[in-house]
Amino acid sequence: MYTTDLSGKGKGKAEKAVAEDPALVAAFEARVASDEFIEPKDWMPEAYRKTLVRQMSQHAHSEIVGMLPEGNWITRAPNLRRKAILLAKVQDEAGHGLYLYSAAETLGTSRDEMTEALLSGKAKYSTIFNYPTLTWADIGAIGWLVDGAAIMNQVPLQRTSYGPYARAMVRICKEESFHQRQGYEIMMHLADGTDAQKRMAQDALNRWWWPSLMMFGPPDDKSPNTEQSMRWRIKRDTNDELRQKFVDITVPQAEAIGLTVPDDKLVWNEERGAYDFGEVDWEEFYAVVKGEGPVAKERMQARVKAWEDGEWVRDAARVHAEKRAAAKLAAE
Amino acid sequence: MSDASKEWPLWEVFVRGKGGLSHRHVGSVHAADAKMALEHARDTYTRRMEGVSLWVLPSAQITSSDPGDAGALFEPAEDKVYRHPTFYKIPDGITHI
Numbered sequence: 302m303y304t305t306d307l308s309g310k311g312k313g314k315a316e317k318a319v320a321e322d323p324a325l326v327a328a329f330e331a332r333v334a335s336d337e338f339i340e341p342k343d344w345m346p347e348a349y350r351k352t353l354v355r356q357m358s359q360h361a362h363s364e365i366v367g368m369l370p371e372g373n374w375i376t377r378a379p380n381l382r383r384k385a386i387l388l389a390k391v392q393d394e395a396g397h398g399l400y401l402y403s404a405a406e407t408l409g410t411s412r413d414e415m416t417e418a419l420l421s422g423k424a425k426y427s428t429i430f431n432y433p434t435l436t437w438a439d440i441g442a443i444g445w446l447v448d449g450a451a452i453m454n455q456v457p458l459q460r461t462s463y464g465p466y467a468r469a470m471v472r473i474c475k476e477e478s479f480h481q482r483q484g485y486e487i488m489m490h491l492a493d494g495t496d497a498q499k500r501m502a503q504d505a506l507n508r509w510w511w512p513s514l515m516m517f518g519p520p521d522d523k524s525p526n527t528e529q530s531m532r533w534r535i536k537r538d539t540n541d542e543l544r545q546k547f548v549d550i551t552v553p554q555a556e557a558i559g560l561t562v563p564d565d566k567l568v569w570n571e572e573r574g575a576y577d578f579g580e581v582d583w584e585e586f587y588a589v590v591k592g593e594g595p596v597a598k599e600r601m602q603a604r605v606k607a608w609e610d611g612e613w614v615r616d617a618a619r620v621h622a623e624k625r626a627a628a629k630l631a632a633e
Numbered sequence: 634m635s636d637a638s639k640e641w642p643l644w645e646v647f648v649r650g651k652g653g654l655s656h657r658h659v660g661s662v663h664a665a666d667a668k669m670a671l672e673h674a675r676d677t678y679t680r681r682m683e684g685v686s687l688w689v690l691p692s693a694q695i696t697s698s699d700p701g702d703a704g705a706l707f708e709p710a711e712d713k714v715y716r717h718p719t720f721y722k723i724p725d726g727i728t729h730i
Contacts, residue, residue, distance in 0.1 A: 340700070342699065342700050389680075393680070399677050400677070403661045403662070406661070413640050468660075469660070472659075476681070618641070618665035618666075619665050622666035
């Protein structure tokens with residue numbers, strides 16, 4: 302049930318002060334270990350709830366901020382077909398954000414609290430959206446690579462232990478596949494076009510490749526939360542496992558359309574049956590996480606502006622609804 | 634309406650996939666009133682012909698059972714196996730039963 306139980310919130314805080322009942326914790330761990338789903342009203346450790354709220358709201362924020370780089374090209378899409386597709390895709394991203402907020406709200410955190418956390422900079426979102434979309438080919442690269450990496454991350458989350466999150470992911474994964482294919486199609490056409498178009502496609506791949514690999518998060522030995530999250534089935538594969546899988550799947554896709562992955566250490570390893578590839582620039586990753594991405598400020602300014610400009614609409618609709626409800630009551 | 638939150642209330646959304654099926658819970662939306670809740674539900678949950686009919690109702694109106702009572706509520710059914718047809722042994726030769 303997707304009901305926000307805000308009444309439970311105060312209780313949750315009180316419970317945090319006292320130690321959790323070991324019997325409840327053990328029963329919870331056993332349920333999760335046997336792949337049962339945890340539902341909103343079930344007992345859960347505070348740390349599990351907190352981790353989920355953080356992960357799910359971060360995921361939702363990423364969908365919402367993710368509309369900005371692509372929205373940048375809606376008015377300049379090269380033809381009506383592309384424009385209709387891009388509009389539908391950006392609308393999907395809004396939808397994905399809403400499914401996830403709705404699922405996160407079942408843990409007793411209100412939508413306004415999550416919005417506030419994003420706008421104040423307290424909550425994070427995917428670093429990838431702090432890079433600019435300079436050419437039309439970037440829209441292709443985002444769909445193909447960024448949504449491709451997102452799918453890789455999200456498919457295992459369809460079996461994540463928290464029921465509402467898993468159900469939101471099922472819906473999202475169904476829709477995500479169109480995103481990736483439309484992006485690849487854009488790249489395919491550009492790579493098959495004039496020299497200038499081909500250069501544009503290659504340039505986009507050059508710029509988006511490494512940030513896409515960063516989307517899987519820090520390497521396993523530097524990812525302190527991974528072990529706990531895997532035990533709780535909030536996460537089902539490690540960052541490095543998913544990154545490797547993404548490289549193995551994506552490299553042949555680039556080759557098929559005559560584009561070159563910008564990594565001179567990339568080589569097929571016959572023994573492992575996988576690609577060896579170069580080291581991600583983790584310093585850049587941590588800098589972008591801290592908000593030093595090329596357009597990080599611009600992204601937040603856009604979100605704050607949307608929130609503030611929309612305030613009178615939210616207030617007016619609320620007051621109008623209250624007035625109508627009161628008038629209806631008076632008439633009865 | 635409470636002064637504590639300026640948030641639009643939360644509504645639970647149910648979609649009928651196609652004629653002949655019952656409405657199924659799919660998620661929730663925030664909206665100022667029922668009409669807006671239907672519009673938001675339509676935009677959020679039926680972008681790909683997922684449904685032919687929508688229900689929305691205020692989340693606060695739902696009464697749900699407590700997971701702590703699940704045992705008392707649902708376990709008694711476990712020892713009433715005679716409510717299932719497989720409980721009864723019918724000889725092989727008997728058909729249409």
